[in-house]
Structure formats: structure tokens, C-alpha cells
Amino acid sequence: MSNRHKILIANRGEIAMRIMCACRELGHDFVCLYTPEDKYSGHVELARELGGEQSVYKISNYLDANEIFSVADQANATAIHPGYGFFAEDFRFARRVVRRDRPMIFIGPSWWIIRDLGDKINTKRIARSLGVPTIPGSDRPIYDEMEAESIATHLFEFQRAQDIRGGMVLVKASAGGGGMGIEEVQDPDQFRSVFRRVRNYAKRNFNDEGVLIEQRIFDFNHLEVQIVSEHGGKRHVHFGTRNCSVQSTGKQKRIEVAPGFAPAEVPYAFDADRVLDEITRHSLAMAEEVGYDNVGTWEWIVTPRGEPFLMEVNTRIQVENGISAAISRVGEQEHVDLVREQIRLGLGDTLGYDQSDVRFSGISIEYRLVAEAPERDFAPCSGRILRFQWQEAPWLKMYTQVPKNGAYEIPMEYDPNLALVIIWGENLQQARERGVAFLDSLILEGEASGHGFSSNVAFLKARTQGLLEF
Template sequence: MFDKVLVANRGEIAVRVMRACEDLDVGTVAVYSDADKHSGHVRHADEAYNIGPARAADSYLDHEGVIEAAEKAGADAIHPGYGFLAENAEFAEKVENTEGITWVGPASQSMEQAGEKTKARKIMQAADVPIVPGTTDPVTTVEEVHEFGEEHGYPIAIKAEGGGGGRGMKVVRGPEEAAELLETAQREGEAYFDNDSVYLERYLENPRHIEVQILADQHGNVRHLGERDCSLQRRHQKVIEEGPSPALTDDLREQIGEAARRGADEANYYNAGTFEFLVEEDPDREPGELLGADTNFYFLEVNTRIQVEHTVTEELTGIDIVKWQLKVAAGEELDFSQDDVELEGHAVEYRINAENAANEFAPAQGGELETYDPPGGIGVRMDDALRQGDDLVTDYDSMIAKLIVHGGDREECLARSKRALREYDIEGIHTIIPFHLMMLENEEFVGGTHTTKYLDETLDELPTAEYQEQYGPESVGGAGKDEETVTREFTIEVNGKRFQVDLEESGVPQQAAQRPAPSGGGGSSSSGGGGSSPSVSADGEVVTAEMQGTILEVNVAEGDEVASGDVLLVLEAMKMENDVVAEFGGTVTEIAVEEGQSVNQGDPLVVLD
């Protein structure tokens, strides 16, 4: 087993991995950006290293920076968690080629084959796993999209090779949309996954999202740990995950599980992974009815990493998946057979996102956890990295914690979930806890007949605002603590070894805070990705940023005439592209931002006269 593992991630998943390491008596190393210097995963680790500014591309996605931190710490393994570099085969290969450091995950070659969607589809075809009609080679021109639509019909899904969670996926409902959406999918693939390659699939209108957890070792043993139902999604982002699926018969469940095992075998896959499938729902199915063995299901993709929702499977099987990731990476053999895997009871995971569901799930723009009191009791598990008094970090994903509930059956599990969510006391920021409570009284969800389209089609009709008012926080703060902070540099010696140390002091007197911090310190304290805030000088109506994010595209120039509804800019926030539109017509007299620039909520973007 390893001596010390660097966790190349942040937040709750970093803490989750560190806990598995501690169970194995393995030391832990955290990496953190300037924005995360006070975050929970830094507190939890045995040692921690700053790897750059808040912008993920300059810190958590910096291949050389992460590997250099591992070498400095003397770590002999790197675990990537999920997101960031977890599915980056190039980074995995760099780790594999670094002497003395082991990659905790599938081999980089296997990641490339299974993780890139077109290659994975070819592997699944060879393994006799059903796939959705689509391309097995990347698509680069709009003509190819048109040809596919003529052959298979619309709608068509354009998907980024390295994508997941709806990022890098666009739905084309007619040939006139193809050019714009192809470009957008390619841009998102490049921005999020450093890969602008895309492919096409026939878009299924009413599917369920079923995924199978795989564990495989380097000795040829492959096990599936049952399925999870992730059909409750908003804009292709999972919100609630559960297992077993409330919609499948045992026969269909076994078919899908065995298909996943065949696919893993064909790909020579080892370590943890998830094989995702779309199952065609029967729109006339009533609650209590199940989908039988004759139901169509199709391979969707492989996630070559641990999943956010791996906790559901752990609660059902009693198998610590993260601990087995470490054991497999260290060369150990799985010590249980497929027949040993049994699913007991029912489990549900609720993603606790810092968002206001009553305001179109707008992400929180800052704030302090004035109260943080998570639930407990039998069957309740919390995966988080928070404590009361923490400031909310808004530079990354909006998910701040996960609540996992287990019961003897689905009915008990959902009842226990209500109790746990009502116990969960968070003040100072909005979360989607009220939304989860609403879904636990929703007929479609409780009946298990919802599909991946359910929320997008019905959310406007649901009583989201009522639940937000009843169960939301009594107070919501602004951008966190408003006290002055100053950084001072000191030289110290420990056992004769000299160190330069930066100490951050909060609440200092105003005159001290005004003194410039010494140079050569521990990095910027900016959380906006660098650069000064935009400003404008022209007269007119100022269009401002509704949320913190990064300017992906500027669609207008000074002097342009625009009409109400025209897209002025594209703002990326919380991994989603948001169009900034003109509320009225006019002339663009000033543009305050440029592509790639980070902005905060309320910053001026464009002036219209």
C-alpha cells in the first residue's frame, strides 16, 4: 500500500478520498488554489500545497503544478477524485511516467479508449452492448450534422468527446440550428475538457438514466455493484440519485449489469468506473409497474473515475469503492465474487447545491455559513468539507455537500429523507434543500415514473417558491466576511531549516490594513480569476452581470444596433453557458469586458444608448 497520497481535487470529494486513505493508514496531501486557502479539504489533510490562482486552469487543472506538488510532498500516488483532471488521459499518462508516483485510476490508454465517446462506442459494439444510433468517428463540419439528420431524423444530440453532466452537449431540433450548436458544443468541450472533438447521436425523447458501478482489478477480475437511477435531472445535471432503480425488473437489471461487465472486459478496464445507459421509458407506465426484460436500453458513456453518486452504491453494498480504488492501484486483487455482491435496502443521494431553486437555480454569489448543522441518526450519511463560519467559495461547482439516506426499502428511505432534510440547518446562503423536500411530495418522483426530461418540462408548474419560503434560510448574506485582511512575511527556522512564511491576519486595524503586503508572498487573494473589475464611462443604460463568471463570447461591437432579445455576450457560470440579452433596443456605446475575463455579480458589461 502507498505511504502518502496527493488528492488532486477540492471540497467534499477530496475529504472523502482522504478518509479512505486514513482507514488504510496512508498519509494525505491536499492541493489548493488561492480561493480555497481556508477550505475544508485543506484543514483535513496532513499537509497542503498552494498550486495557483483561483482560476481552475491556473491551479487545479495545471498538470505540472499538481505533479510538482506531489514530488515536493514525497507522495507516491495521486488520486484525482471526480471532475477537474479525473478523466484527463493526458494527465494520467504524465503521472504514470513520473518515477515513484502511481496514478489511482484506470490506465491512461484505457481512459482514452473508454472515456472518449466515439472510441467507447466502438468498444461497446465489439462487446455486443446495444448503442444509440450515432457516429463512431468525430464530427467536424455542419454538413455532417445535416447528413446525419437526413438519415436518422431530428432531434440530434451533439456531444463533446470528453463531456459529461450535460456540459458540451447540445440538442439540434432542426437543420437551421446545426451550425451554431456545433460551434457551441466544440467550444464547451475545449473549455471544460481540453478537447473540442464532438460526435452525434439520435436524441432519445423520454429516457431513464441508469448507470452501473464497475470495480475491476489488474488481475482480470471485473465486478458490477448494481445500478443507480439518475433520471431526476435539470438541464442534464443530476440532482437526486438513487438505487436500486424504482423502475426496473430484476431481469432487466441483470441484463444491464452484465452488459456493463462485458464492456469493461472488452476495454481491458480496471479500477472504478461507471457504465451509463439510457433506458426507454414507457410513457403509459403506472406507479408500481416495472420495465421488463424486453425494454430497449442503450449504452451512453463510460465515466473513467469515481462518480459523485458512488455513495449510493456504497450504502447498498457495504463496499468502500474509494478504498478499493487505492487497493487496485496498489496491485491488490478483488477479494469478493460477483455472487457476493448483494444490494440491501434502498439509498438516495441528495446533492446540496448552493443555489436558489425558486430563482431558476441561480447560484449563490457569496456568503458565510452563519449556521451549519447537518443531520444525523440511523441511515443518514453526510459527505461534506464544511464547518460553521466558513465563507462560501464561488469559483467552482455549486455543490457544497451530499446527503445520503439509506432505508430498508424505498418507502422507508424517502420518509427518512424528509426527516433528515428538515433537520439540515444551513443559514447564510441559499441551497436546494427546499427543492428536495418538494420532490419528496411529488407524485411523479415518489411513483418512480419520472424521466430525464421531467424537471425541464414541468419545473415552472411546480410549487418551488412555496417550498423555498417555507424551508429556505431565514437570512442570506452577501459576499462573506467584510473585515480587513493583511498578509505579512516572516522568516523562521525549524530544526535548523530556513522557511519563508506568509501569515494572514484578519480584523487588523485599518491603518495596518492599508500598508502594502510585502512582495514574494504566498499568492493573490483574488477569487475572481485575476484582473481588475470592469468599468464604464459612456452614458446610457448599463447591462450588468447577474452572476459571477467568465466571459466566453462577445457578440457585439461598439456602434452596433441591437434589438430587444439580441444576445450581447455569453457568460459561463457554474459550468453552464448563459446568454446575456438586451432587454430593449439601442446602440452599443461601450463594451467593458473581453473574452476570457472574469466578472463578479453587478459588474458592468455593456452600455446601450
């Protein structure tokens, strides 16, 4: 067990709450941040409850590193947990944490790993050097319009030659992530205007105009492999696979399932066990190669013919980590918490188990309850939530920043995510039934409900029936 630490949580909402709870379980103190827009968030309430008023600081912006460090110094924090989003994949931030005059521990991979794998292009190069399959397209950021057009033309011709129906290319902000800054082009004549739009978007949001151009793979499934690595990068285990194919039109994940396929219950046109094994093997090999040293996710796409292509590596804890934990058991432990594992390993603890100790059981589904209107192209809604209730069950975990019986104002500055719901079932059929039972029990009322919440729940319910079918 490591020394008692004070961990500054540089994040908000449900992940901040989970980090607080994990800190308490591990016997560490924490410091929590919030912005004026988040004053009603459950993470502020929980921080006050668990840590008192002195553990809560109001800042202007979660993305102001100076602000975070000034609070860390004032509160005498010894480590920083970035959560996901914000600074979680910013290697400069991670480097500054460990190199400043009063250094702290960055709970996440080492900064040079974030630098090398956080860059999608570099990841692609490392993957190609190891023989890991990647998506056809550019392997460096493109800034020049003429060059971009030449790559796109080549990809359109390649798809025509392969007889791929309705060939398309994807234009992606190379510094983006989480589905942000991605557009498709079907008509080569439209390429330039899309390229300019994505480049402008990338400049505004990521301060980098670099754009990637790739072949659009159709009707794919989006799979992930959860890796957990010990500090020092010597020992690696996986916590199985996830399927994150149910997404909004904005490429935002809405339902995730673990494991990635269920060949015992669903027929596939390819050997699903072989695909899961292949992506797990490739992910572990890459983790080994780069000396990965915390939790991370290898993201894959799998074509209807069962061909996997590595998309990117997320060098952080994922939103959907809870479903991997829900289907995993380690040794005699009944309960796995990947956030707790991340903190433990980040503070220098040893792994304490190997792959043979990790067992998998059942199917887990995660629903993202989001204030958005699927019928209006998933447009986000802001407004006030007045009532938020659901039926508790032993197979259900709810993570939310919305106070259960209190009013809550949805801030428009952040993602419109309201809650993460994790359902577990012995098999896919039971998990689906439990998922629908949960959604039926959910009461979510508010000023925005007329054009948002109810249709979001209806969307989740409709998509539950076909989960893991491909």
C-alpha cells in the same frame, strides 16, 4: 496489505475528504492541495487535523499538472488519487504519473484504459463491436458543419419515419462530460447555430471542437452500473445499479437512487429485472473485453419501452458511489467503502472476493445539496453560508466541505455543490420518508439563501415522492 504509501489528493471538497479518511483507514499518509478560493473549505481543515500543516499545500490551480507534480515531489508522494473531475479521466496525466523520472502510482484505471474508454466515440465503437446497444448517431467527432447538418437531417428523417413525436437531435461536445456542452435541436433550421455554439463552447472548455450528433431519446431513465475490477484486469464484480434520472435543466444529477429500479414496489411497463440484468451483463462483458482494472461506471439510458442504450463509461470513481456502497455488503463486512476499495486495488491489492460474496440490501438515495436556484433555471449562487445543520441519524451519511458550524464562502470557480447526503432505507417507501425527514431537518442559512438554498431543498423534496417511478 500493500506498503505504506503517501497519496497526493489532486482534488478538493468532499471527495478529497473521503480520500483522506480512506487513506487513514488503510494506514496510508496523504498530501492535500487547495487553491486560494478554497481556503475555507472543510477539506483543508480536515487535512490539517488529520495530517498536520505539512500535509497541506496551496497551489494556483487544480488543473495545473506541473504544480501537482512539484508538490508530489516536494512531499515525497508515492501515489496520486485524482478523485473525480479535474484529471480523473485525463489519460495523458495518468500516463505521466507512471512514466515520469520519479514515477508514482495513479489510483485509477491504467492510462490506456482511460484513453480507450474515456473517449465516448471509441466506447461506442467497442460497444457496437460487442453487440451492446448504443444511441443512434455519429460514432466519431464531427468538425465540419455540412457533414454535421447531413447527419442531423438523417436523424430527423429517421425519427419521423419511426413516428417519434417531436423528434430532436442532441449536439454534444465530444470531449465533454458530466452533462457539460450538450444542447438539443428540435427545428432543423436551428441546427447550424446550435452546432456553432456547442463547437465554440467545446473549444473554450475542452480545447477540442469535435462534436457528436445523436438522436434525442425522450422520457428516458438514466441508469448506471458500478463496476469494480482488480489490478491486471482479470477479475470484475459489479456493485449493482443506480438511477440518476433526477437532473437539473443543465443535465446535472441532483438525486440518485440505488438500485436502478425497484420492481417489488413500483410497477413498470416492462420487465425491470430483465433490464437491470441486461445492462449489468453488458457492462461486465465490456469490462472483461477491455481488461478494466479499477472502479468505473457504465452509464445507460433506458427508454419507456425498456430498451437500454449504452451512453458512456466513466473511468473514475463517481460522485454517487456512496449509494452503491450503502446497499452493498461484501462477505461478513457490514460496511463497504468504494473509495477505499479504489485505493486498495489501485495500490495493487487483490480483490479478495467475487460476485457471489456481494449482497444487496435496501434502497439508498443520494441528495446533492447545491447552491443554485431551480426556479431560475438552476442558476448557481455564490455567497456566504452562515449556518449549516441537520439531524444526525444512523441511516444517514453526510459528506460536505462546509464546516458544520462555521462560515463558508462558496467559491464561484467550481461546481456549486455543497454536500452529498446518503440515506438508506429497508425499502423505497422508508428511504423516501427518511429522505424527506432529513430535508425537513436541514438548516441552511446564508447570504445567498434568499434565492438559492431553500428552493433547492424544496425541489429535492418534491422530486423525492416520485423516485424510481417510470
